[in-house]
Amino acid sequence: MLVSPWILRLFGSAFQSAYAPVLVLSAGQVVNAASGSVGFLLGMTGEERPAARITVATGALNLLLNAAMIPLRGLLGAALATTASGVVWNVLLVRRVRVVLGIQPTVLGPGHGR
16 A cells, blocks of 8 residues: 555556555455455355355445446546445455354454454
């Protein structure tokens, strides 16, 4: 995130406008990493169908948000929509892991979020 202005500059001046979207998408990836491997965990414990339903629903949410945000905000709108749907996906999968498996999968560790 800190060096992205210089890295984007290497590809030409047109890429410099991608700095804000890169920051938004990076923040979404921080949430994704902090959530743990919830998708894999659900898939390995017989919860692949609920995980698949959540993935399909948040995929549809991603399409709807992108359709709404891209005309309004362009590239930044796409980044915001994709990050928002990714955060919703992670929240729903983390909740499923907590409720069904009784595991706290996030970086917060045991005892948080109950």
